[in-house]
Amino acid sequence: MAEVDARADRRSEGIVINDDWPGYSLDLFSYPAHYSGDLDCVIVPHGVIMDRTERLARNIMDDLGDHDIVVLCVLKGGYQFCADLVERIKALSRNSNHTIPMRVHFIRLRSYLNDQSTEDLHILGAEDLSFLAGKNVLIVEGIVGTGKTMETLLEHVKAFKPKMIKVAGLLVKRVQHSLASVPDYVGFEIPNRFVVGYALDYNEYFRDLNHICIISESGKKKYKV
Ligand code: HPA
Numbered sequence: 376m377a378e379v380d381a382r383a384d385r386r387s388e389g390i391v392i393n394d395d396w397p398g399y400s401l402d403l404f405s406y407p408a409h410y411s412g413d414l415d416c417v418i419v420p421h422g423v424i425m426d427r428t429e430r431l432a433r434n435i436m437d438d439l440g441d442h443d444i445v446v447l448c449v450l451k452g453g454y455q456f457c458a459d460l461v462e463r464i465k466a467l468s469r470n471s472n473h474t475i476p477m478r479v480h481f482i483r484l485r486s487y488l489n490d491q492s493t494e495d496l497h498i499l500g501a502e503d504l505s506f507l508a509g510k511n512v513l514i515v516e517g518i519v520g521t522g523k524t525m526e527t528l529l530e531h532v533k534a535f536k537p538k539m540i541k542v543a544g545l546l547v548k549r550v551q552h553s554l555a556s557v558p559d560y561v562g563f564e565i566p567n568r569f570v571v572g573y574a575l576d577y578n579e580y581f582r583d584l585n586h587i588c589i590i591s592e593s594g595k596k597k598y599k600v
C-alpha cells in the first residue's frame with residue numbers, strides 16, 4: 376500500500392528537480408546565440424517538457440474528458456505550455472471514441488518586474504467570464520511560485536460558477552510559505568530560482584528559448600529595467 380501511496384504523491388507533485396542538481400551544461404544543447412553568457416544551465420530540456428506534457432494531457436483527459444472543457448490560458452508565460460498541452464489533448468480526443476468540445480480563452484496576468492513579484496496583480500481579459508458557468512475549467516499556467524497569483528485568479532474564476540476548476544502548472548517552485556493551493560497537474564517541481572525559456576520571461580526576454588534554463592547573474596544585469 377505504501378508503495379501505491381508514494382506513487383500517487385509523485386503524480387501530484389510532478390517530476391522533482393532537487394536543489395543540489397546542477398542542471399545540464401549549455402554546451403550539450405543548442406540555444407539562440409544571442410543568449411550566450413546570459414544563462415547558467417538547462418534545467419528542463421525542451422524534449423522532456425514535451426514528453427511530460429503528453430502524460431499530463433492523458434491525466435487531464437482521464438479526469439475531465441467526459442465533459443466540455445474551457446481552457447483558460449494564463450498569458451504570457453503559459454502560452455507555449457498551453458499550446459502544446461491543447462495539441463496533445465486534441466490528439467487524445469481524436470483517438471478516443473468520443474471527442475470533447477474544447478474552448479480556449481486567454482487571460483493576462485502581470486506581477487513580475489525583473490525577478491521580483493510585485494504587489495499589484497492585474498487580470499486582463501477576465502472581465503466577463505460568464506460563459507464559464509456550468510463548465511469544466513482548466514486553468515493553464517507556466518509557473519506557480521508562492522501561489523498568490525493562482526489564489527487570486529481562482530477566486531476570480533469561482534465567482535462565475537463553473538462546474539469544476541482544475542489547474543495545470545508546468546512548473547511549481549519549492550518556495551517557503553507557499554499557499555496551500557498547488558496545481559492539480561504539475562509538470563515539474565523546481566528549486567526556488569529564477570528560470571526562463573519556453574515562454575517564461577525576464578522582462579520580456581528569453582521567451583524565444585526552447586529549454587527551461589537558469590538565468591545567469593550577468594543575464595539579469597543585461598536585461599534589467
Ligand atoms: N521565471 C519567469 N517568470 C516567473 C518566475 C520565474 O522563475 N517566477 C514567477 N514568474
Ligand code: MG
Nearest residue numbers: 452487576577
Ligand atoms: Mg513574466
